[in-house]
Amino acid sequence: MRHHSGKANRTWLIILGILFLAAGVLAVLVASGTLARLIGGSPGRSDRVLSNGREFLAGEYTSWGMLLAGLILGILGLWWLLAQVPRARAAGTFRLQEDPAHGVTVCDPQVLAAAVGHETEQLPGVVNSSVRLRGTADEPDLAMKVTVNSDADVQGVIARIQQEVVPHLVSALEVPLNTFGLEIDASSKAGAPGGGATVSSRGTVVY
Amino acid sequence: MTAPSAAMHQPWDIEGRGETVLARKVLEKTASQVARDETFAGGSSGGFLGIGSRADLSARPDASVELAGNVASLKVTVGLPYPMPLRQATEQLRRRITERVTELTGVQVRQVDITVSWLKPPQRELRRRRKLQ
Numbered sequence: 001m002r003h004h005s006g007k008a009n010r011t012w013l014i015i016l017g018i019l020f021l022a023a024g025v026l027a028v029l030v031a032s033g034t035l036a037r038l039i040g041g042s043p044g045r046s047d048r049v050l051s052n053g054r055e056f057l058a059g060e061y062t063s064w065g066m067l068l069a070g071l072i073l074g075i076l077g078l079w080w081l082l083a084q085v086p087r088a089r090a091a092g093t094f095r096l097q098e099d100p101a102h103g104v105t106v107c108d109p110q111v112l113a114a115a116v117g118h119e120t121e122q123l124p125g126v127v128n129s130s131v132r133l134r135g136t137a138d139e140p141d142l143a144m145k146v147t148v149n150s151d152a153d154v155q156g157v158i159a160r161i162q163q164e165v166v167p168h169l170v171s172a173l174e175v176p177l178n179t180f181g182l183e184i185d186a187s188s189k190a191g192a193p194g195g196g197a198t199v200s201s202r203g204t205v206v207y
Numbered sequence: 208m209t210a211p212s213a214a215m216h217q218p219w220d221i222e223g224r225g226e227t228v229l230a231r232k233v234l235e236k237t238a239s240q241v242a243r244d245e246t247f248a249g250g251s252s253g254g255f256l257g258i259g260s261r262a263d264l265s266a267r268p269d270a271s272v273e274l275a276g277n278v279a280s281l282k283v284t285v286g287l288p289y290p291m292p293l294r295q296a297t298e299q300l301r302r303r304i305t306e307r308v309t310e311l312t313g314v315q316v317r318q319v320d321i322t323v324s325w326l327k328p329p330q331r332e333l334r335r336r337r338k339l340q
Binding site: 096097101102103104105106107108111112114115118119122168169171172173174 | 280281289290291292293294295297298301305317318319320321322323324325326327328
């Protein structure tokens with residue numbers, strides 16, 4: 001289960017939106033002459049926008065200030081860029097019970113994932129499975145990638161995962177899943193032994 | 208003849224009769240035996256020095272004890288059948304270990320920390336083919 005930097009994106013987009021909106025409003029006010037009327041008297045074409053620009057730019061600390069500002073903006077930009085890389089949500093140990101007076105109960109999510117994977121691989125037509133359990137014991141996130149063979153009943157596999165495998169995990173954790181993702185892949189390998197999805201015989205074979 | 212009768216009437220010197228020491232191992236084995244016999248929990252069996260051991264619901268779970276006077280804190284590492292409500296099963300395990308270890312040894316069990324180290328799904332039997340003709 002991967003998650004993106006949605007909160008940081010929203011925050012920075014709001015900040016940039018406000019800045020650009022303010023700049024746009026200022027440009028409109030300047031272009032329409034409203035700003036000139038507001039501050040009294042319109043500037044001539046030859047008037048400088050920045051009255052003491054040369055002195056400002058020739059200041060002792062101006063170049064260092066500009067460099068520092070550029071550096072900060074660059075670091076912020078780089079941080080934002082790196083934040084866009086999707087990353088897996090951290091999976092800590094599931095704390096099923098936490099009572100300091102009587103003791104705690106913990107279970108590694110990989111233990112549960114292994115049980116889910118084992119149960120999934122017993123389904124007819126399933127070749128392989130990869131299960132990831134993230135989040136917390138109270139809000140678990142389940143992501144599964146199931147590989148089925150070419151003769152498998154895909155709808156049947158999905159139905160059995162939804163009706164058997166997932167409910168078993170829910171009953172083990174005693175809480176509903178926060179999120180559940182399922183990806184089905186196809187393979188040319190043979191399915192699980194005893195699955196019975198594929199019958200290849202010339203005689204009469206009854207299961 | 209008077210000396211033995213006088214000695215018999217003296218009060219027992221309890222301090223001089225010796226002391227009973229309960230080894231920590233006894234508590235650990237008692238706890239793991241209770242877990243195996245009276246709950247669904249299992250342990251691991253086989254292997255050498257912990258290598259190659261396999262999950263076994265009929266084996267005793269691992270237990271370690273920290274003793275402070277007559278009060279014990281236990282840490283139990285167990286395996287459970289799957290699917291099973293883990294919170295309920297481990298709460299039952301905790302309660303059972305607390306009650307039985309206290310009852311059997313006289314040591315007051317205050318805390319039982321449980322780690323579920325594996326879950327064992329039911330093994331599906333392979334359907335056998337039956338040839339008619």
